Amino acid sequence: MINEIRSKIKSKKASCVEVTKEYLERAEKLNPKLNAYISITKDIALKEAKRLDQEVDSSHDLDRLLQTKLLLGVPVGLKDIYSTEGIETTAASNILKGYIPQYSATVVRRLEDAGAIIIGKLNNDAFAHGASGENSDFGVTKNPFDEKRVAGGSSSGAGTSVAAEMSVIGMGTDTGGSVRNPASFTNTVGLKPTYGRVSRYGIIAMASSLDSIGHITTSVEDSAVVLKVTAGYDPYDATSSQSAVLDYEKSLTDSISGLKIGIPEEFMSSAIDAEIADAVNKSLKIYEKLGAEIVPIKLKHTEYALAVYYILMPSEVSSNLARFDGIRFGKNRSEFGDEAKRRIMIGTYTLSSGYYDAYYLKAQKVRTLIIEDYKKAFEKVDVIVGPVSSVLPPLIGENVNDPLKMYLMDILTVPANLAGLPALAIPAGFSKSGLPIGLQIIGKHFDEAKLFNVGYALEQELK
Amino acid sequence: MLSREEILHIAQLAKLELTENEINKYLPQLSEILKYVEKLNEISTDNIEPTSHAIQDLKNRYQDEKTSERTLTNEQVLKNAKETKDGYVVTKGVFEE
Numbered sequence: 352m353i354n355e356i357r358s359k360i361k362s363k364k365a366s367c368v369e370v371t372k373e374y375l376e377r378a379e380k381l382n383p384k385l386n387a388y389i390s391i392t393k394d395i396a397l398k399e400a401k402r403l404d405q406e407v408d409s410s411h412d413l414d415r416l417l418q419t420k421l422l423l424g425v426p427v428g429l430k431d432i433y434s435t436e437g438i439e440t441t442a443a444s445n446i447l448k449g450y451i452p453q454y455s456a457t458v459v460r461r462l463e464d465a466g467a468i469i470i471g472k473l474n475n476d477a478f479a480h481g482a483s484g485e486n487s488d489f490g491v492t493k494n495p496f497d498e499k500r501v502a503g504g505s506s507s508g509a510g511t512s513v514a515a516e517m518s519v520i521g522m523g524t525d526t527g528g529s530v531r532n533p534a535s536f537t538n539t540v541g542l543k544p545t546y547g548r549v550s551r552y553g554i555i556a557m558a559s560s561l562d563s564i565g566h567i568t569t570s571v572e573d574s575a576v577v578l579k580v581t582a583g584y585d586p587y588d589a590t591s592s593q594s595a596v597l598d599y600e601k602s603l604t605d606s607i608s609g610l611k612i613g614i615p616e617e618f619m620s621s622a623i624d625a626e627i628a629d630a631v632n633k634s635l636k637i638y639e640k641l642g643a644e645i646v647p648i649k650l651k652h653t654e655y656a657l658a659v660y661y662i663l664m665p666s667e668v669s670s671n672l673a674r675f676d677g678i679r680f681g682k683n684r685s686e687f688g689d690e691a692k693r694r695i696m697i698g699t700y701t702l703s704s705g706y707y708d709a710y711y712l713k714a715q716k717v718r719t720l721i722i723e724d725y726k727k728a729f730e731k732v733d734v735i736v737g738p739v740s741s742v743l744p745p746l747i748g749e750n751v752n753d754p755l756k757m758y759l760m761d762i763l764t765v766p767a768n769l770a771g772l773p774a775l776a777i778p779a780g781f782s783k784s785g786l787p788i789g790l791q792i793i794g795k796h797f798d799e800a801k802l803f804n805v806g807y808a809l810e811q812e813l814k
Numbered sequence: 815m816l817s818r819e820e821i822l823h824i825a826q827l828a829k830l831e832l833t834e835n836e837i838n839k840y841l842p843q844l845s846e847i848l849k850y851v852e853k854l855n856e857i858s859t860d861n862i863e864p865t866s867h868a869i870q871d872l873k874n875r876y877q878d879e880k881t882s883e884r885t886l887t888n889e890q891v892l893k894n895a896k897e898t899k900d901g902y903v904v905t906k907g908v909f910e911e
Binding site: 450451545546547560587589590592652655658659661662673676678680681684685695697703710713715716717720754755769770771 | 816824844862864865867886891895903
């Protein structure tokens with residue numbers, strides 16, 4: 352999609368304004384039904400598109416302009432936890448209604464510098480707390496494949512907007528699966544980069560040792576282009592990595608013959624929906640046909656990952672949400688929704704005197720064991736694959752009164768966050784009822800290029 | 815199982831004022847979640863180091879250049895505050911007279 356837009360602009364078959372208008376019109380038309388956007392920033396988008404068109408028109412070297420602006424004229428939606436200077440940023444929570452950030456997140460600036468056009472702020476579970484989009488104070492985002500079903504979460508609007516072509520790129524965040532889960536529910540490609548690969552500066556923090564800034568696109572190629580723009584060291588985020596940003600597109604078409612793909616038995620237990628397991632097995636067959644070697648592996652602490660996550664994450668949440676005091680910005684703390692309150696309470700408890708060792712410290716130690724599992728596995732294999740989700744997209748309302756059941760939806764995605772590993776969700780087919788199924792590819796630290804390579808190979812075969 | 819007193823104590827630590835409805839709703843939910851995470855007690859973690867950061871090769875970094883280019887003005891900082899006075903945020907008194 353991105354390269355299509357780029358070549359249209361290059362050959363002057365379309366202007367930035369025309370591309371922007373096309374997406375804005377679709378977004379405005381579908382949003383009352385799908386609720387992917389909290390706000391559509393039409394005027395700002397058109398103004399920016401016009402400015403870029405002037406740049407294109409006055410450019411003597413359009414090739415060079417397109418090389419420096421990799422996303423020239425590409426419409427993008429931002430999860431509403433990305434701070435945007437002068438544009439209301441709510442985190443999909445009532446507590447931040449009316450909040451106008453005075454600066455933009457580093458990633459937002461990078462997207463703008465690359466010529467991307469921000470067309471709106473996307474819906475999500477409030478403060479990114481959830482796996483279904485139902486925790487938004489602005490209503491649930493619908494799944495374009497079945498509007499009675501959720502679109503996944505917490506980056507619910509990112510999945511739906513990309514799947515329904517209401518944006519080309521949906522920027523999200525992934526703390527325990529929040530990019531991969533909606534991607535798998537909406538037949539899109541979702542990347543959770545390595546921890547520290549993309550700057551977190553200016554994005555409302557959920558759990559600082561787990562938060563990863565990712566994106567949803569319609570293709571693996573687009574995902575690779577976006578990472579090239581968003582990745583890289585940021586002096587404003589001390590945890591951002593200084594390791595080199597690669598030309599991720601280059602390795603897309605590499606042969607995967609001889610590649611070792613690990614399949615953890617813990618990811619394919621009987622708890623996985625049979626149709627999802629089938630789709631994963633079919634993908635493995637394709638990889639074998641392409642010359643890859645499928646290696647059964649064990650990640651024996653997998654069953655403890657969710658418990659580790661649901662101690663460490665709320666602990667960090669309770670600390671990060673302490674800043675919402677209703678004094679410097681935002682409303683008072685009674686405006687937090689149920690899920691934020693639950694997580695603040697759990698985190699406050701697990702960090703409190705007398706319980707810290709039994710919960711928080713214990714979880715940090717088990718986190719070490721989980722990381723060791725992956726280290727050992729990656730001595731034997733190049734990538735690890737499995738399902739993204741153990742279930743097909745649930746019906747809206749199905750799990751809302753059962754927080755623990757909702758938490759269990761994260762069971763296959765949280766390990767990558769705990770270990771800081773990059774992971775890519777790609778479409779792997781549909782259920783008999785027509786619901787999307789996603790495949791997850793997990794790689795070594797900073798080995799996103801390999802994920803794109805392996806993802807692209809399957810994507811081309813399934814076309 | 816959490817007690818009602820514990821819930822109220824945690825809420826107080828977290829500066830959350832809970833309604834009676836919320837207390838009744840959260841009590842069983844939080845108890846169930848805590849019971850689930852206690853499954854970690856099944857595994858021994860003797861002599862295991864805790865992890866707080868998953869990318870272990872990162873070293874402490876010290877700022878060698880000023881990053882003042884993106885510093886906010888006083889006016890910007892106060893922009894979202896409910897009440898301000900003389901360039902400061904007005905808040906409730908902490909100490910009583």
